[in-house]
Amino acid sequence: MSSVRRLGPSSENTRSAILDMIRSSGTVSRIELAEMSGLTATSITRIVKSLIEDNLVVETGFGDPTGGKRRSILELNPQARFAVGLALDDARLTYVVANLGGNVVGQLVSAGLGQKTPSIEIVRIAEELKQLFTQLDIPVSHVVGVGLAGAGLDLGAGAERLSVTADEWDSFAIQEALESRIGLPVVRDNDAACAALGQFWVGRIPATQDFATLYMSNGFGLGLMVGGGVSRGASSNVGEIGHMVVDINGPDCWCGSRGCLEAVAAPRAIVAKAMRNRGLSTELDLHGGDNKLRHDYNAIARAAASGEPRATALIEQSAQFVAAAILSVVNVLDLDRVYLAGPGFADAGAIYVRLIRDLVSRLARTRSVHGVAVELSDPGLDPAALGAATLALQHTLIPHKRFERQR
Ligand SMILES: [Zn+2]
Known part of the structure; x- marks a missing residue:
């Protein structure tokens, strides 16, 4: 609350x-509110009046104090605004309102x-947003x-690597x-x-509990x-x-290093290994090209989930590398909770969860002090999309908490 006390009672931040x-x-x-913020009753009355006029806040009734003047209770009007x-993903776009x-x-x-150019996709996204609001x-x-x-x-251009297929x-x-x-x-x-x-919102996790989402x-x-709050670093990376x-x-990675997790365990590495097994690649109808990366990876993940031994071996090898990386993260940060999310875990997420749980429970440095929960996030709701909506809400609701560092 100390940040509030330092603000002038008339500022937009307040x-x-x-x-x-x-x-x-x-x-x-x-x-x-006056007690929590350190502002005077007069200032609070004026700010609340403007929030009520904008329909952001409603008076919902009266409190039941033990004596004295009855006071009205305020609450947020959740349907007043939306975000x-x-x-954005190669395989699908997920919108959450x-x-x-x-x-x-x-x-x-x-x-x-997919392979469409940005200018075409921007028009489509604008259309889909309009359709959604309607x-x-x-x-x-x-x-x-x-x-x-x-x-x-x-890091160079300040843009995002949104698509593996369209260079634009x-x-x-x-x-x-x-x-x-x-x-x-x-x-x-x-x-x-x-x-x-997004996981923070969905999971109703206490603000005091630190966790990671892979x-x-x-x-x-x-x-x-x-x-x-989301930890950001010097450049939001x-x-x-x-x-x-x-x-x-390990093998060279495109980043200039070698033996990176991505180089040995990401979908492209898994597909490359599968392509070297002729029988498997034919059976699963793998293509091997970057423009079919998600199709190929999903086919391998589905086969592994249904117990196909060669596909299972490939996914388990990837999961072992991921588990080693997570073990290091858990040790460095003393976490007690890790979520797995994203399209890469859609089909074979259970295999990753099993191997990460196994390694972390056996070897986490703090294993005698506390357990580490490893869970797959709800596949029915894309936490990245929900988190992005939350980000937009926070920018409006609480701009006084700078969520994004200036680059
Ligand atoms: Zn790398």
């Missing part, structure tokens, strides 16, 4: 801080980015913004392009950070929630676990 206090309290009185989260309270009110899944009967004026969850940031995405500033196309604020973060944020799509990312070295004598 208004958003009060709105966030009402949201996190559930129900609260003006007197309690969209969009998880959340209300001000962070509850999901609508979802849409459409075709992935279906849910949400006026665009009630939408505070769109959050994008994509693959890790390209490499230097494409999707945030600006979408913003000018739809006329709504657009924020973005990497998919692993968004997934951790996100697997074409590569790996690690989202870290520390003290109720925390969690590049795909380039943790797990085999110092």
